[in-house]
Amino acid sequence: MSTKQFGDYIIRVDSIDKTFDNGVVALKNFSTNIRRSEVMVVIGPSGSGKSTFLRCLNGLEEIDSGSITIDGIPLDNDKKNRLEIRKEVGMVFQHFNLFPHLTVLRNISLAQMLVRKRSRSEAEDEAMQLLKKVGISDKVECFPSQLSGGQQQRVAIARALAMKPKVMMFDEATSALDPEMIGEVLEVMKDLAVEGMTMVVVTHEMGFAREVSDWVIFMEDGMKVEEGTAEHFFTDPKKDRTKLFLSQILE
Amino acid sequence: MKTSIYQFCKRNHLFDISAYLVLMVGGVLFLLKGAEDQGYYWQWFRIPKFLYEFDDGRFIAGPILEGLKITLNITWISLILTYIIGLVTALMRLSNSLLARGIARVYLEIARNTPLLVQIFFMYFVVAPILNIDRFVAGVLALSLFEGAYASEIYRAGIVAVNKGQWEASYTLGLSTYQEYRYIILPQAIRRILPPLTSQAISLIKDSSLVSVIAIYEMTMYANEIASETFLVFEIFFTIAAIYLALALILSRGVAYFENRYRVVS
Ligand SMILES: Nc1ncnc2c1ncn2[C@@H]1O[C@H](COP(=O)(O)OP(=O)(O)OP(=O)(O)O)[C@@H](O)[C@H]1O
Ligand SMILES: [Mg+2]
Numbered sequence: 001m002s003t004k005q006f007g008d009y010i011i012r013v014d015s016i017d018k019t020f021d022n023g024v025v026a027l028k029n030f031s032t033n034i035r036r037s038e039v040m041v042v043i044g045p046s047g048s049g050k051s052t053f054l055r056c057l058n059g060l061e062e063i064d065s066g067s068i069t070i071d072g073i074p075l076d077n078d079k080k081n082r083l084e085i086r087k088e089v090g091m092v093f094q095h096f097n098l099f100p101h102l103t104v105l106r107n108i109s110l111a112q113m114l115v116r117k118r119s120r121s122e123a124e125d126e127a128m129q130l131l132k133k134v135g136i137s138d139k140v141e142c143f144p145s146q147l148s149g150g151q152q153q154r155v156a157i158a159r160a161l162a163m164k165p166k167v168m169m170f171d172e173a174t175s176a177l178d179p180e181m182i183g184e185v186l187e188v189m190k191d192l193a194v195e196g197m198t199m200v201v202v203t204h205e206m207g208f209a210r211e212v213s214d215w216v217i218f219m220e221d222g223m224k225v226e227e228g229t230a231e232h233f234f235t236d237p238k239k240d241r242t243k244l245f246l247s248q249i250l251e
Numbered sequence: 252m253k254t255s256i257y258q259f260c261k262r263n264h265l266f267d268i269s270a271y272l273v274l275m276v277g278g279v280l281f282l283l284k285g286a287e288d289q290g291y292y293w294q295w296f297r298i299p300k301f302l303y304e305f306d307d308g309r310f311i312a313g314p315i316l317e318g319l320k321i322t323l324n325i326t327w328i329s330l331i332l333t334y335i336i337g338l339v340t341a342l343m344r345l346s347n348s349l350l351a352r353g354i355a356r357v358y359l360e361i362a363r364n365t366p367l368l369v370q371i372f373f374m375y376f377v378v379a380p381i382l383n384i385d386r387f388v389a390g391v392l393a394l395s396l397f398e399g400a401y402a403s404e405i406y407r408a409g410i411v412a413v414n415k416g417q418w419e420a421s422y423t424l425g426l427s428t429y430q431e432y433r434y435i436i437l438p439q440a441i442r443r444i445l446p447p448l449t450s451q452a453i454s455l456i457k458d459s460s461l462v463s464v465i466a467i468y469e470m471t472m473y474a475n476e477i478a479s480e481t482f483l484v485f486e487i488f489f490t491i492a493a494i495y496l497a498l499a500l501i502l503s504r505g506v507a508y509f510e511n512r513y514r515v516v517s
Pocket of ligand 1: 020021022024025026044045046047048049050051052053
């Protein structure tokens with residue numbers, strides 16, 4: 001890991017707060033910065049605000065205060081800025097969220113054509129290449145319901161990558177998968193990390209966190225409890241709360 | 252004893268069919284008896300000429316068929332408008348704009364909580380003179396606005412039934428709201444929307460008879476006129492009831508077809 005070269009800060013999150021309409025406080029004065037090509041893993045117990053943090057990064061949730069800047073673009077009320085950020089930040093969901101009425105090929109080419117304004121043949125060429133990369137070139141004309149969970153998730157990753165994002169976010173991308181399919185998806189994520197993609201990953205896969213991440217954040221109750229390199233986290237965590245969480249999840 | 256009859260009914264379609272026939276025959280006999288008690292003199296032979304005549308072997312549509320033509324015209328034009336109004340209203344209700352949601356709400360409350368008859372009169376006596384539109388247009392507008400309110404509920408239900416994750420995936424890919432609806436949401440919602448929307452055509456055919464109150468010569472209007480001139484009340488209204496029934500049955504077959512088709516696809 002140490003041979004990796006990082007760039008400047010591509011994501012800047014400065015003391016954001018988020019309270020939902022029902023009064024639940026999901027993020028409290030949360031700050032972090034992420035460098036280009038860095039892989040950040042976010043861990044924490046259920047309800048600690050991990051998903052909310054990711055969803056704020058691309059504007060799926062509105063923050064109440066603080067600021068978020070992605071590659072120099074502020075996430076504010078300007079529609080153009082928001083669109084730019086949506087294009088630059090790809091997201092992979094726990095439940096894949098593929099478009100069930102479209103074929104695999106169309107799932108991956110549609111947004112390229114509509115948003116990136118590529119021609120159909122360009123978009124489909126790109127889709128084919130990505131499908132090859134994630135290892136499912138033989139399922140081009142299938143509908144999502146005809147694929148296994150692992151295959152669906154790999155299509156979803158290809159769909160996000162097709163937009164040529166600068167950042168990829170994964171929200172428990174393997175949590176809904178049968179155990180035997182987790183590996184194939186983690187493999188694709190690992191490859192991406194090695195290629196130098198900037199990644200923010202929420203996961204319960206501690207093996208992946210340990211092997212691939214450059215920086216780990218442990219959250220609880222919408223706040224950062226502890227952060228550091230993977231090595232720090234898995235060999236020498238400082239806070240008791242972190243130790244307890246890790247011992248529970250690692251056993 | 253009670254359960255055995257119940258089970259018998261459940262098992263035996265023959266029982267259902269005979270019960271149905273007994274009821275139908277009973278109903279018709281009741282009507283005939285009522286007519287007889289009033290000393291009604293049946294003159295079915297006078298009816299066909301109100302439907303059609305042959306002049307030198309040339310087919311000439313009678314007033315009833317002329318009226319049917321107008322009824323069908325009112326229905327299909329109103330149906331298209333209903334679908335458009337329904338969709339636009341549903342999108343307004345689901346939009347982020349407070350103004351759009353407010354307008355949609357007010358329209359829906361009025362359209363659903365006042366009688367259609369009153370709406371038709373209002374359109375004809377109040378709106379038509381202001382906009383300078385004729386009675387046919389007024390009738391069609393009133394019907395479309397009334398049915399559009401119900402259609403919008405159908406669209407809305409179909410749209411909100413689409414998984415939230417579909418919106419989120421489209422959003423993160425950078426699609427615009429228009430593109431989300433056009434390529435992702437509506438194609439998935441259509442399966443739920445189409446069958447009930449087709450049923451609305453049946454409501455429209457039936458409700459179109461109400462525009463006779465503003466003297467639009469559709470089928471019911473002609474029937475009313477013929478009945479008061481000739482006193483063939485029973486024959487005329489039996490006839491047009493049969494025509495409405497036939498139209499509704501044809502359409503409901505169509506609905507069943509759509510329902511089957513779209514069930515198979517899902
Ligand atoms: N749309 C919402 N409306 C109201 N409350 C919400 C909403 N989304 C999340 N919450 C609440 O905000 C808190 C943080 O939720 P979040 O989904 O970010 O947690 P998480 O760390 O991702 O948990 P998990 O590991 O279970 O996915 C939780 O208490 C949750 O119940
Ligand atoms: Mg979560």
